Amino acid sequence: MILNLMRLFLFMLLVMVGLASPGAAIAVDNPWIHTLFFENDLFTGTDSDYTNGVKYSIISPDLSPRAPQRRTMQIPRKVLNVLHQVPFIKNAPPETAHRAELALGQNIFTPRDTARSELIEDDRPYAGYTYIATSFHRISDIGELRSQMDTLEVQFGIVGPSSLGEEAQTLIHRIRGLDLPKGWDNQLEDEPALGVIFERKWLFHPPLKGGWMADTILHAGLALGNVMTYVNAGLEIRAGWNVPRSFGVSLIRPAGSAWNSPGAGLSWYLFGAVNGRGVVRDIFLDGSSFRDSHSVDKKPWVADISGGITASYERFTVSLAYNLRTREFDLQPDKHKFGSVVLSYAF
Numbered sequence: 001m002i003l004n005l006m007r008l009f010l011f012m013l014l015v016m017v018g019l020a021s022p023g024a025a026i027a028v029d030n031p032w033i034h035t036l037f038f039e040n041d042l043f044t045g046t047d048s049d050y051t052n053g054v055k056y057s058i059i060s061p062d063l064s065p066r067a068p069q070r071r072t073m074q075i076p077r078k079v080l081n082v083l084h085q086v087p088f089i090k091n092a093p094p095e096t097a098h099r100a101e102l103a104l105g106q107n108i109f110t111p112r113d114t115a116r117s118e119l120i121e122d123d124r125p126y127a128g129y130t131y132i133a134t135s136f137h138r139i140s141d142i143g144e145l146r147s148q149m150d151t152l153e154v155q156f157g158i159v160g161p162s163s164l165g166e167e168a169q170t171l172i173h174r175i176r177g178l179d180l181p182k183g184w185d186n187q188l189e190d191e192p193a194l195g196v197i198f199e200r201k202w203l204f205h206p207p208l209k210g211g212w213m214a215d216t217i218l219h220a221g222l223a224l225g226n227v228m229t230y231v232n233a234g235l236e237i238r239a240g241w242n243v244p245r246s247f248g249v250s251l252i253r254p255a256g257s258a259w260n261s262p263g264a265g266l267s268w269y270l271f272g273a274v275n276g277r278g279v280v281r282d283i284f285l286d287g288s289s290f291r292d293s294h295s296v297d298k299k300p301w302v303a304d305i306s307g308g309i310t311a312s313y314e315r316f317t318v319s320l321a322y323n324l325r326t327r328e329f330d331l332q333p334d335k336h337k338f339g340s341v342v343l344s345y346a347f
Helices: 003-019 077-083 165-176
Strands: 033-040 049-059 096-110 127-142 145-161 193-205 212-224 228-241 263-282 300-316 316-325 336-346
Touching: 049 165, 049 336, 096 165, 127 165, 300 336
Parallel strands: none
Antiparallel strands: 033 049, 033 336, 049 096, 096 127, 127 145, 145 193, 193 212, 212 228, 228 263, 263 300, 300 316, 316 336
């Protein structure tokens, strides 16, 4: 499976280089950034637990008053004028950037044996979650070696049949010629979802303009809501050629942004990351908030351990990762593994 991921990475890298215009100058002065995330455990030969995640996001140019305005012409002037009067934006130092993000995503969770139609009491519930998220990022350069990004995200969504999780998984299985899951009649019922998430990242980056280098990103955060409530913290180490002064490419997680500015030439790096969570509530294990439902006894501490490769060329970025998630509930027989693909384009 890892070999297949590497073949996919090399193919996308060749496509990325082919699409970029040779010798064309990059507009690095304030881009919009589109990013598509895709996570699935079929990459690792399984089909259970967190079995699929997809997310599309668009990040705005810098909205600060001193930022280049050519890239913000698509934003109504009245909206920009209001933003520029917000005190923490208006009075921010010149080295601070402010960006807004809008995202649409869906996550799907299933038990291990999807061939059974009856309720599997000792395994996690079937659940789909479809959401819209809006985020605000404040990025600051603190000296030559350190940067910081604060992200505040609000998620609105739906858990249950209206999330279309069953339809999405059935469609993918039909396309791939796989057996159709038979237990979706036991999924969690519809429940509106609301979440507020904050995360801070610290980037420690060498004062180098190019060549071989390594850096470190630390993060810590908090999530409150009826879907997920937790505290989290972790780190990422990156090493490679022309590693960008950015905040990396994370998994699909609340307030985990793929903010990354384009640059001239080729950049690539290997990375290893860990994110630990102290879980207070997880609707996909605890069950519905306001009615009786299927549930399992969750683990209070969960970690994601990831390793992969990211490459950027001109306006394009592609990232592939192999991810290991520790057991999330008491009766889960083993850790869960899944693959991740991220494609990003700046313009």
